[in-house]
Amino acid sequence: xxxxxxxxxxxxxxxxxxxxxxxxxxxxxxxxxxxxxxxxxxxxxxxxxxxxxxxxxxxxxxxxxxxxxxxxxxxxxxxxxxxxxxxxxxxxxxxxxxxxxxxxxxxxxxxxxxxxxxxxxxxxxxxxxxxxxxxxxxxxxxxxxxxxxx
Amino acid sequence: xxxxxxxxxxxxxxxxxxxxxxxxxxxxxxxxxxxxxxxxxxxxxxxxxxxxxxxxxxxxxxxxxxxxxxxxxxxxxxxxxxxxxxxxxxxxxxxxxxxxxxxxxxxxxxxxxxxxxxxxxxxxxxxxxxxxxxxxxxxxxxxxxxxxxxxxxxxxxxxxxxxxxxxxxxxxxxxxxxxxxxxxxxxxxxxxxxxxxxxxxxxxxxxxxxxxxxxxxxxxxxxxxxxxxxxxxxxxxxxxxxxxxxxxxxxxxxxxxxxxxxxxxxxxxxxxxxxxxxxxxxxxxxxxxxxxxxxxxxxxxxxxxxxxxxxxxxxxxxxxxxxxxxxxxxxxxxxxxxxxxxxxxxxxxxxxxxxxxxxxxxxxxxxxxxxxxxxxxxxxxxxxxxxxxxxxxxxxxxxxxxxxxxxxxxxxxxxxxxxxxxxxxxxxxxxxxxxxxxxxxxxxxxxxxxxxxxxxxxxxxxxxxxxxxxxxxxxxxxxxxxxxxxxxxxxxxxxxxxxxxxxxxxxxxxxxxxxxxxxxxxxxxxxxxxxxxxxxxxxxxxxxxxxxxxxxxxxxxxxxxxxxxxxxxxxxxxxxxxxxxxxxxxxxxxxxxxxxxxxxxxxxxxxxxxxxxxxxxxxxxxxxxxxxxxxxxxxxxxxxxxxxxxxxxxxxxxxxxxxxxxxxxxxxxxxxxxxxxxxxxxxxxxxxxxxxxxxxxxxxxxxxxxxxxxxxxxxxxxxxxxxxxxxxxxxxxxxxxxxxxxxxxxxxxxxxxxxxxxxxxxxxxxxxxxxxx
Numbered sequence: 001x002x003x004x005x006x007x008x009x010x011x012x013x014x015x016x017x018x019x020x021x022x023x024x025x026x027x028x029x030x031x032x033x034x035x036x037x038x039x040x041x042x043x044x045x046x047x048x049x050x051x052x053x054x055x056x057x058x059x060x061x062x063x064x065x066x067x068x069x070x071x072x073x074x075x076x077x078x079x080x081x082x083x084x085x086x087x088x089x090x091x092x093x094x095x096x097x098x099x100x101x102x103x104x105x106x107x108x109x110x111x112x113x114x115x116x117x118x119x120x121x122x123x124x125x126x127x128x129x130x131x132x133x134x135x136x137x138x139x140x141x142x143x144x145x146x147x148x149x150x
Numbered sequence: 151x152x153x154x155x156x157x158x159x160x161x162x163x164x165x166x167x168x169x170x171x172x173x174x175x176x177x178x179x180x181x182x183x184x185x186x187x188x189x190x191x192x193x194x195x196x197x198x199x200x201x202x203x204x205x206x207x208x209x210x211x212x213x214x215x216x217x218x219x220x221x222x223x224x225x226x227x228x229x230x231x232x233x234x235x236x237x238x239x240x241x242x243x244x245x246x247x248x249x250x251x252x253x254x255x256x257x258x259x260x261x262x263x264x265x266x267x268x269x270x271x272x273x274x275x276x277x278x279x280x281x282x283x284x285x286x287x288x289x290x291x292x293x294x295x296x297x298x299x300x301x302x303x304x305x306x307x308x309x310x311x312x313x314x315x316x317x318x319x320x321x322x323x324x325x326x327x328x329x330x331x332x333x334x335x336x337x338x339x340x341x342x343x344x345x346x347x348x349x350x351x352x353x354x355x356x357x358x359x360x361x362x363x364x365x366x367x368x369x370x371x372x373x374x375x376x377x378x379x380x381x382x383x384x385x386x387x388x389x390x391x392x393x394x395x396x397x398x399x400x401x402x403x404x405x406x407x408x409x410x411x412x413x414x415x416x417x418x419x420x421x422x423x424x425x426x427x428x429x430x431x432x433x434x435x436x437x438x439x440x441x442x443x444x445x446x447x448x449x450x451x452x453x454x455x456x457x458x459x460x461x462x463x464x465x466x467x468x469x470x471x472x473x474x475x476x477x478x479x480x481x482x483x484x485x486x487x488x489x490x491x492x493x494x495x496x497x498x499x500x501x502x503x504x505x506x507x508x509x510x511x512x513x514x515x516x517x518x519x520x521x522x523x524x525x526x527x528x529x530x531x532x533x534x535x536x537x538x539x540x541x542x543x544x545x546x547x548x549x550x551x552x553x554x555x556x557x558x559x560x561x562x563x564x565x566x567x568x569x570x571x572x573x574x575x576x577x578x579x580x581x582x583x584x585x586x587x588x589x590x591x592x593x594x595x596x597x598x599x600x601x602x603x604x605x606x607x608x609x610x611x612x613x614x615x616x617x618x619x620x621x622x623x624x625x626x627x628x629x630x631x632x633x634x635x636x637x638x639x640x641x642x643x644x645x646x647x648x649x650x651x652x653x654x655x656x657x658x659x660x661x662x663x664x665x666x667x668x669x670x671x672x673x674x675x676x677x678x679x680x681x682x683x684x685x686x687x688x689x690x691x692x693x694x695x696x697x698x699x700x701x702x703x704x705x706x707x708x709x710x711x712x713x714x715x716x717x718x719x720x721x722x723x724x725x726x727x728x729x730x731x732x733x734x735x736x737x738x739x740x741x742x743x744x745x746x747x748x749x750x751x752x753x754x755x756x757x758x759x760x761x762x763x764x765x766x767x768x769x770x771x772x773x774x775x776x777x778x779x780x781x782x783x784x785x786x787x788x789x790x791x792x793x794x795x796x797x798x799x800x801x802x803x804x805x806x807x808x809x810x811x812x813x814x815x816x817x818x819x820x821x822x823x824x825x826x827x828x829x830x831x832x833x834x835x836x837x838x839x840x841x842x843x844x845x846x847x848x849x850x851x852x853x854x855x856x857x858x859x860x861x862x863x864x865x866x867x868x869x870x871x872x873x874x875x876x877x878x879x880x881x882x883x884x885x886x887x888x889x890x891x892x893x894x895x896x897x898x899x900x901x902x903x904x905x906x907x908x909x910x911x912x913x914x915x916x917x918x919x920x921x922x923x
Contacts (some may be wrong), residue, residue, distance in 0.1 A: 032176040033169025035401075037351050038433035042842035045351055064851050073169040088159025091807025095649025096166035096813065097351040097401030097431040107689070122850045129847060131349050131402050132649050134814035136856045 007031075008075030016062045022048065023057040026072070033073045033100045033121050037129075044128035047101035048072050054108045056127075073100045079107055086141040086148075094132030102128045106142055110149055121146070153662040153872045160654045160748040162399070162647075163667065172399035174371040176588055178357040179426035183258040184264040185416055186281035187429075188272055190254050191438060192248035193281035193509040193835025194295065197245050197274060204570035210264035212271065215253045217243040218419065221479060224301045225385040228476040229374040229408040229513065231624055231685055233304035235567025237316060237475040239296055242385065242414045247276075248295055248473035249509050250836045252440035256425055258419040272303035274817035281835045283507035284449065284668050288314045288506045295473065295507040307567060308504075309481045316475030317505040318481055323559050324498030326451075329462040331681060333453030337535050340449045342901040343884070345442035345470075345829035346822070347839070348516055352401020353436045354411045358420035366417060367394045373408045373792050374644050374686030379678045382417050383409060393417075395678045400648035402422040404819070405515030407648065408477060408688045427655050427683065437840040441514035442829050444469045444481050444505070448527035457539045460493050460550040465527070467503030469520075472512040478505035481520040482515070487570065488771070492614055493532075494548050499560065509835050514752050515688060518880040521617060526902065529613035529885030533892065537831040543889070544588060547614060554578040566689070573768040577873065579799035580614060583775035584657040587612065587797045590857055591777035598893035602848035605785045606793075612777045613892025615881035618769040619874035620691030627696030628682035628763035629703040631660060633711070635750040637731075637742035638670040644684025644878075645696035647675050650876055651808040652692045658804050659869050663704035663893040665730025682761055690874035693764050693804060697869035702762035710758050715745055718753070719759050768842065770865050772800040772873045776817070776882030782894040787910030789819065789891065794855055798878060799861040802871035806860070809875045814856045816879020822848045826901050896921075 004013045013027050023046045026034045034057055035043030041059040048057045049071035073080045079092075080103045087093045102125065109116070109124045116134070122141060130138065166172050202214040220242040228236040243253055255272055258266035282288045282295060296311040303309035308318025330336055356370040366388070370380050375395040376647070383390035400407060412429040419427040424771055431440070449462040467485050471478040486501035518525075536543040552558060554575055563574035588594070591610050599609040607816055634639040641660050647653040657671040664671075675681060681909045708728065715733035716723045725735040741746075750755055777795040796813050803809035826846050830838040839845035864871035884902055892898045897912030 027175075030180065030402045031427040032171045032173075035173070035352070036175070036430070037353070037841055039841070040433055040841050041435075043351065073167070077168060079479050080168050081164070085159075087167065089157075089807075091157075091160070091651075091805070091811045093160055093163030093167065094811055095351065095400065095402040096163060097173065097649075099163070099167040100169050106270065126849045126851045129351065129842070130848060131404070131819070131847060132819035133811055134678055134856060135848070135850045135853045136814055137811055139850065139853075146766075 001063065003066055003108055005065055006069045009070055014062065018063055020062050021058055022060050022062045022065065025062040026057060031072060035097055035100060045098050045101045047104050047128065049104050049108060052108065052111065054105045071104065073103055076107055086145040090137040090141040092133055092137035092141040098128055100132045106145065110146055151662055151870060153658045153668060155802050155806065157807055157887040158658055158668055158805055159656060160651055161657055161673065166399065173352060173401055174355045174369050175430055177369050177398055177427045179359050182357055182426040183260065183419060183423065184262045184265045185256055185258050185267055185419055185427050185429040187253050187415065188255040188269045190252040192247060192276055194248050194279040195247050195276040197247065198277050200255060200257065203212045205268040206266050208271060210260040210263065211257060211268045212425065213244060213258040213419055214255060215415065215418060217245050221385065221387060223382060224302065226476055229377045231408055232380060235347050235480050235631035236307050236309055236477055237303045237307065239301040240474050246298060247375035249511055249568055251471060251511065256415045258423065260607060262289055282314065282833065283509060283769050283835050284699065285445065285468065285506055285508045289504065297510060300695055314507045315504050316471045316507055317479035319448040319479060320502035321563050322500040326462050326464050326498040326500040329498040330451065330453040331916040333461050334456035335535065335538050335619035336451065337531065337538060338452045339452045339531055339534060339900060341449060341530060343446050343523040343526055344902050345445045345513065345514065346827050347437055347442055347829055347845055348404045348406035348416055350402030350404055350406060353431040354407065354440055355414050355430045356412045357426065358416040359426035360420060360424060365392050366421060366883055367396065368413060368417065369396050369398055369437045370413055371407055372397055373403045373648055373688055375646065375676050375678055376452035376644060376683055377905040379411055379685060382413060383499055384810045385414065386417060387505060397646055399678045403648040403687065404517045405519065405688065406441050406595050408686065409441060410767050415523045424698045434840045438511060438837045439844060442511050443476065443516040443596040444513040446485065446523045448523065448533045448826060448871035450527050452531050452696060453533050454535060454539065456539065456588060458539050458546050458549055460496055461494055462498045463493065464492060464500045465490065469503065469505040469506050470510060470513060472508055474506045474512040475505065475507065476512055476514045479799045481558060483566060484520035486562060488521040488617055489528050491560045492616055494552040494553055494556055494558035495550055502667045510831065511837060517816065517819065517877050522823065522881045522884065525613060525881040526616050526884040530888050530900065533889045534898065539597065544584060544593065544612065548581065548584060551614060552578060553581060566621050571768055577770060577799065577801060577863045577865045578773055579863045580773045580775065583773060583797040583799055584860060587775040587777045587795050587800035590795045591793065593778055596779065603783065606781055606783055607894045608779065608781050609890050609894035610777060610779050611893055612775060613879060613889065614775055616773050617874065617878040617881065618771055619692055620766045620769055621689050622766045622769045625685045625689060625695050626763055626765045627684040627699040628761065629696065629700040630682050630759060630761040631707045633701045633707065633758040635744055635747050637746040638672065639664065641671050641673045641700065642681045643673065643675045643696055645675055645692045646684065648687050650687065651805060652687065654808060655888055656802045659697050659700045660704045662870060663701055665728065682763065690876045692876050693870050693872050697872060699762055702764060703868045704759045706756065706760035706762055710760060710854045713742055714749055718745060718748060723868055768867065770873050771866060772798065772875055772878045774878050774882065775797040775828035776886045778886040778890050780890045780894060782891065784895055784913060787906035787913060789897065790904065793857055796856040796859060797859050797880065799863045799866050800875040800878065801863050801873035803860055804870065804872050807857040809860065810858050812875045816877065817856060817883060818848050818853060820883030822879040823902065825903055826905065
């Protein structure tokens with residue numbers, strides 16, 4: 001069946017099966033910036049924005065998304081460019097497999113919370129697992145990005 | 151130094167975060183057949199019959215492989231050099247299955263759904279055996295896990311499969327019994343460390359295709375592309391020249407991707423069908439069917455004089471290698487060889503043990519590689535001894551630990567599966583690390599405990615650690631530097647960037663030697679057709695071994711450039727001053743850009759390429775002191791980690807921020823193992839912890855504060871003074887936390903992980919006995 005999504009501000013029609021998850025729709029159509037980490041809603045790697053809010057693309061059926069806005073890092077390139085500068089500065093990027101999903105969460109965090117506390121930042125990104133960094137460098141990078149964006 | 155030891159953003163972080171295709175599956179052929187594996191529901195069984203006819207009849211199924219279809223040639227998935235110190239005890243597919251999740255058959259189909267449907271249509275009849283699940287009862291158990299013929303060790307490693315022993319080792323220096331008998335204080339304790347799951351964010355994945363020269367090309371998420379090429383050629387009996395292995399960006403490895411998981415099956419599918427194929431492990435498969443850390447029991451005896459001179463260490467290790475003997479010998483040898491030399495002033499030391507088969511998920515290489523297990527046992531035992539001696543554990547360590555300019559006879563005796571290499575500690579700043587950590591954690595004020603209120607105490611604990619920098623005389627790394635027109639370079643390395651930042655660090659090293667900047671050094675790793683050989687990313691070898699190769703190649707390139715400049719300027723080589731961007735001799739001058747353009751397009755045109763390689767003749771250990779501060783609730787046993795202080799001697803940090811990331815990433819993985827990460831099995835050997843719901847790894851909320859510093863240190867044999875830093879961070883957290891918990895509430899946890907339940911149980915037992923704090 002056909003589903004029309006507004007993917008990164010452009011209308012796109014995808015041919016999907018009724019039981020197909022958004023993650024598979026995207027990756028099967030070579031939108032490879034969205035990664036598959038667990039396929040079980042537990043790691044945050046496949047995060048995309050649905051109408052601006054971070055969701056796990058492995059856990060939502062594409063057929064339910066007719067006409068909705070889906071954003072990947074490909075749709076917010078200049079902002080991700082900025083975020084990545086802070087990550088580079090803090091040495092926060094290691095393997096980078098979780099970073100496209102995390103960048104989207106950080107972008108949504110900036111839009112949603114004004115002047116978040118340290119604890120609010122950590123709670124917002126708690127679903128984006130990272131096995132490399134130990135989180136502290138990520139946290140410092142995010143904090144500086146948010147401060148400088150004010 | 152202008153580039154080395156300076157802050158440089160990683161060369162690839164931006165592109166990856168912006169979503170550029172980088173990882174193995176991003177680069178798979180879109181028409182790939184999907185490969186899925188039928189896995190064993192039994193912990194130990196023999197396949198009596200297997201019928202794939204219904205699966206093969208399903209539309210869209212291209213191929214089914216069972217043990218009838220694969221070469222009967224044993225190999226090891228370990229991903230080590232040749233000959234491997236791991237026994238060849240695995241077949242691509244076997245008539246036996248030895249753990250829940252072991253491979254039974256594989257299906258290749260046009261899509262995932264068809265492949266999964268086909269798996270259900272394969273009919274298998276099993277003869278189910280009683281599994282061996284307790285690694286303390288496996289030696290001489292009537293159940294023999296590897297009864298089959300055709301398996302063997304590559305050189306003597308104490309391999310006795312009929313007794314379920316995958317490897318055995320023993321060594322001694324001095325007469326341990328005699329020295330212990332002369333000691334004033336002797337303690338004897340046993341410790342248990344659990345299996346830990348690597349949990350890298352990118353699951354194991356590999357894809358294969360035949361190129362237009364009919365060669366097999368693999369894109370593999372691997373730490374060891376050159377070993378993968380060799381092992382496929384040897385096992386599938388195809389000429390090695392017909393195989394190309396490309397390692398794209400790897401989404402984390404931690405040792406788990408040193409091994410081959412999936413490479414054999416996709417290779418066979420593509421060779422048999424002529425079509426591209428890929429496998430992408432589900433998270434459940436990553437947990438159930440790849441690797442864990444080796445669980446161990448460690449029996450430690452320490453003896454000292456009453457004034458705190460450590461005289462003897464005796465250590466026996468029993469290691470659970472699971473269904474296959476990958477890294478069985480070497481991991482448990484490192485448990486001794488990279489832990490015991492910390493206390494080099496003893497009169498006698500003995501180390502022995504067995505790595506044994508069970509019907510568990512296979513254990514394999516994992517950051518720390520045995521040292522974290524040994525560290526937990528020895529550094530806990532040292533504190534237990536200090537308690538008996540009524541001596542400050544820091545003072546005791548300062549008195550007995552290894553110092554700069556000293557050595558340990560263990561270095562010469564114990565290597566990784568072979569004899570070791572004698573070496574002096576040219577750099578060892580442990581004394582500084584301990585003093586600095588003591589100040590940073592404010593030990594004086596907080597040791598052993600500070601009462602916060604009626605139910606909370608604050609306390610501190612610490613541990614020392616060491617690791618290595620590559621495997622001497624075994625690990626080899628090579629680098630090629632190519633000059634391009636306009637005067638920028640390509641740096642091609644076999645060294646395997648897996649997220650640790652090696653492409654950036656190696657670019658910095660090359661840029662430093664060639665007096666240029668990192669943006670002029672375009673790095674490519676790794677591709678068995680295009681990059682020179684490297685053993686791969688393991689054993690903390692890349693910065694030290696591959697880094698030294700890069701220095702050597704860059705020196706050759708520099709000499710070549712100066713020679714060309716002397717020719718073009720018509721002056722003597724010795725009179726030329728090269729500053730990285732121009733060559734000068736008196737009033738004669740030519741820029742690197744001009745020179746590169748001229749030799750490319752105009753005069754005596756040629757391609758300048760420099761290649762060199764390096765094999766270590768020693769393995770200078772990085773050292774560290776780790777300090778933890780915890781608040782413990784005496785009513786519930788819950789604890790809160792307030793700070794983890796790491797003071798590290800890894801020589802010069804090539805990239806200080808990335809080095810810090812290596813240490814902190816290691817600390818947090820170590821804290822995960824110390825506190826809640828626990829691979830658990832059901833009574834029949836089925837894995838219970840097979841998703842992130844049941845296997846928790848640390849999240850952003852679990853980390854409050856990490857304090858990381860580096861000691862000033864310059865290792866003469868390293869590239870620009872560097873030693874390794876990839877593994878050292880993971881070693882100290884279990885022992886430091888165990889020591890802090892004891893200091894807080896008088897409960898000694900000797901079986902990891904350290905949970906509130908165990909602490910509370912200890913508190914209640916102490917109360918019942920009327921002992922404790």
